[in-house]
Amino acid sequence: MKLLVSCLCVILSLAAHAHAYWYANIHHNGISPTIPNGDNWTVFRNVRDYGAKGDGVTDDTVAIQRAIDTGDASGSRASGKSFGMTGQPAVVYFPAGTYAVKSTVTNRVGTILLGDPTDRPTIKATADFSGTYLLVGHDPREPGGECCVPDGARCQGHTGVATPGQCTQLLYNDLEIEGGGVGIHLSVTQVHLKGISFKNVLTGVEIASAVHVTAQKMNFTGGSVGIDTTSGGCELLNLIDSSASNTSVLVKAPVASTAPTVQNSLVLENVIVDTTVASTVQAGQTTAFTGSTEPGTAWIHGHVYTNETSETQPLSAPAGKVVPVVRPATLVDKTGAYHTIVQPTYSEYNLSQVVNVKDVPEHPVKGDGLTDDAANIQAILDVSVDKIVYFPYGIYLLGDTVVVPPGSRLVGEAFTQLSATGSRFKDARHLRPMLQIGKPGDIGVAQLQDFVFTVNDALPGAVLVEVNMAGVQPGDVSFFFCNFRMAGARGSQLWKNCSDAKTCLAARLAAHLTTTSSSYWEHTWAWSADLDLDGASGSVLASPGGGFLIEATRGTWLLGLGVEHHVLYQVNINSAQNVFVGLMEAETSHWQGNGTALYPPSPWAADSTPLLNSDPDFKWCAPSSAQCRMGLYQIVRNSSDIFLYSQGWWTFIMGPARTFCSADCQDNGAWYEGNKRLFVFGLDTINVKNLVLEGTGPTSLAATVTHADNRGAVHDVFNTAIVAAYLKQV
Known part of the structure; x- marks a missing residue:
């Protein structure tokens, strides 16, 4: 949760x-x-x-x-x-x-x-x-762990950012840390670190506990250790597109375990060090790797699945394995690193270039959670191209699709809510976007930040965000700290009326990235409520259909992605191209699993709620196999140039009784089929029997990567599986 x-x-x-x-x-x-x-x-x-x-x-x-x-x-x-x-x-x-x-x-x-x-x-x-x-x-x-800055009681000098509890962040981005004993101390389930520089910090990142961490575009200068995982609590680290100089050891790891578990898996890709770095990777007191991993190569320590290995036994590579990685030009900058951008503050704009949507008399907008503001917001957006459109905090009901035209920059406040409402989103046979980012073929700028996209009722025909637009440059179409929430909070009729999974069809999709789109996302949580945030009594049993459906071909970047509790799948990459996911966290619906009377694809397989062509139908499962008929975490089919890092899938709880899992209580994690150049660096699961299914169609699927072959350490009393790399469809 x-x-x-x-x-x-x-x-x-x-x-x-x-x-x-x-x-x-x-x-x-x-x-x-x-x-x-x-x-x-x-x-x-x-x-x-x-x-x-x-x-x-x-x-x-x-x-x-x-x-x-x-x-x-x-x-x-x-x-x-x-x-x-x-x-x-x-x-x-x-x-x-x-x-x-x-x-x-x-x-x-x-x-x-x-x-x-x-x-x-x-x-x-x-x-x-x-x-x-x-x-x-x-x-x-x-509830939850503390996240603090800085900590003056650790090591030699201060700590910049500390997570002394068990934090569940998705992303720390674009920080500068100078001096002190520890830059960032982590005790987390997962986190994506992006664009962080450390100067004269004794230890840049100290990982006390984590299932997986992606560290992207990190720069270490003048310290002793870049990243320290010697506690043994880091099960997988992806270090990519990073550099170090005047640093004694870039990654300090524990001695490889002789126990029959996978632990301390490590991937270094496009990591450049100079001659002042004595050890790129040090295991105990032994140097395991020196020098750089140039663009086009990855150094991997851990279990690697390739077409050269058996389908049932991974290649154990305690000494490290170098593999080729071919990144397409669409996804990278001139240095070969994945494109990243810094969240804009629009500080170059003056007040006359900003429109407050609530201060346009000819198009009155309320944001009161009662008034349908769609038509007036649309009118304001249409005449505010190349300006900043500011949405003061409120709940803006949208009774029809709002189209965001090229040249738009939308800024929310403390997570302003845009909420679908009304009959136009009720028909599951005719899907309708609440927020449509451009029309197919549009090229331009559309940037959004600090919003929550939600629903005011059970709306089985709603797609909360549909992206059709591409930009001239990566990041022209972008989303920063834009999250999705279905049910579980005040301001929606679903707050106290979402206790039946058969009828609480909150939305069809959180986001659809269509074929013509190219978009960049940082810190995105697509959450279907498994609990109530505001104190209503009773269980929340929301049943949105799918999380992210990605069919984009022109370049997609998702950094710090969390998708939870959708019925059919969390992320579906279907006939897509050029997709980078820096970190993904996911959970299935808590009402699924043992004890349920509703087996996916239900409630989305009836005449009134038909499946889409890209949806799984679960025909590889027995009709009443509760642990098989649970929403897949990830589907990648018929796609090319897909790059996935630190994919973490957690099954903590299952069934209407919300029973905590003490063993594998979900059968399957991902379905990979018919792909070219699919690179997966880091597959991590909690209580999932089979990490990967492969085959030529639903009835022929078979498990090729299992928990039994990739046992990780216990994390917060839960059982983990760790795979350093899955490269069977490259």
């Missing part, structure tokens, strides 16, 4: 501009529609308005905490849970300055901490600082 709401987000820019940042000065009229008197809720909080000085001398701890904790007349955000997890949106804004704090600052659920990107602020511990952490990015009233 992963939540979309307990996150700490700090948005910074490397560039400085003379004019004031538009977001600080725009009309802030966001509301919280799901709580009493929510029209008066304060979303935007400038810490200066709460007494902070930012002069580097005054203790601003109390003022900053006040800005975070202020609720309304009914009470503080720090006490009780009357607002629910989704009813207390907040952006705490830091103008330029240095904010001195003498004790720990604690963030709250649903809160973004935002600095002025035109003149970045600093939060500084005073000389007499008291506490272990400067900033805690987890609301202690909510």
Whole structure:
């Protein structure tokens, strides 16, 4: 179970501009529609308005905490849970300055901490600082592990970012860490690290516990160790498109285990070191690998499946194996690295270039969770090309498709909700997108950030986001911190009316990336509710059909992707080309499995809810085989140039009774068929019997990669399987 709401987000820019940042000065009229008197809720909080000085001398701890904790007349955000997890949106804004704090600052659920990107602020511990952490990015009233920055009690010097609990993040992106003992300390299930530089840090990344980690575009300079996995708790690490200099050891790993389990698997691809790096990989006190892995090659330690090996026994490569990797030009930059971009802040725009959708008199938009805003939002988008369109926090009901035209830049606030509603999305035989990014053949810019896409009712004909557009450059069509949520929260009729999996057909698809599209995504969670976030009684048994359907051919990049609890599959890559997935996390529907009376593809196989041509029909399973008839985590069929890293699939709970798994309680993870140049670096599962099915059609599928052959260590009492690389369809 992963939540979309307990996150700490700090948005910074490397560039400085003379004019004031538009977001600080725009009309802030966001509301919280799901709580009493929510029209008066304060979303935007400038810490200066709460007494902070930012002069580097005054203790601003109390003022900053006040800005975070202020609720309304009914009470503080720090006490009780009357607002629910989704009813207390907040952006705490830091103008330029240095904010001195003498004790720990604690963030709250649903809160973004935002600095002025035109003149970045600093939060500084005073000389007499008291506490272990400067900033805690987890609301202690909510379940889950803490995520903190920095930690002054570890190693020699400070830790930049620490996850001392068992965190479940998807992505840390575009950070600069200088000095200290440890840059990032990880105790996680999974995480994607992207675009992080470490300068003069003793140990860049210390991994205490993780099933898998992707580290992409990392740069280590002037430290002792780049990444330390010697605790033995890191089951798989993908290090790609990275570099090191003046660093003694790039990856410090434990001695290879002689136990009959797969542990400490490692993939290095396009990793460049100079002659100052004595050991690229050091196992114990022994150098296991030196030099670089140039573009076009990968060095792999762990179990590797290729066409040269038996179908039932993996190749154990404790000394490492070098394999060729051919990346298509579409996916990479001139250095051979996968394209990445930094989330835009639009700090180059001035206030006159920004449109607040709630401040256009001729097209009134409410965002109140009651009014259908589709027509007026469409009218505003059509006349706001090449401007920033700002959506203050609210719930914007969309009773019809809204088309996002080329030249659009949409900015939400504290995860603004766009919610499908009404009869136009009810017919499962005629699918309709809520948000349509361009029309087939469109070329241009369409960038969205900080939204939640959701549904107001059971809408079996709804596709929440359909992407048709491609850009001139990678990232022209992009989504940053845009998440999906079906049921499980206030603001939807499904909040208290989603207890029957047969009827709670929340949506048909979360996202459809069509053949003509090219898009770039960072931190995306497509979550179908397995629990209630806001305190309604009863179980949540939502049954959306599929998660991400990817049929794009022109270049797709997904970094930090989580897809959970969809009936048929979580991700389906169908007849696609040129797809990069840096990390994927997934879970099946908790109502599936032993004890269920509803076997997939039901409830999506009736005349009124037909399957799509790309959907699995589960004909390889016996009619009432509960553990076989569970939503697949991943399908890749008839596709080419597909590059998948750190694919993690977790079956923690199964069946209507929500029984915790103590053994393999799902039969199958992925179905791979008819592909060319399919590179999978890192397949990790929890409680899944067969990692990969192969065959020439549903009735001929057979398991070729199994848990029994790839046993990993126990992680949080659950059984894991680890495969370093699957290369049987290259």
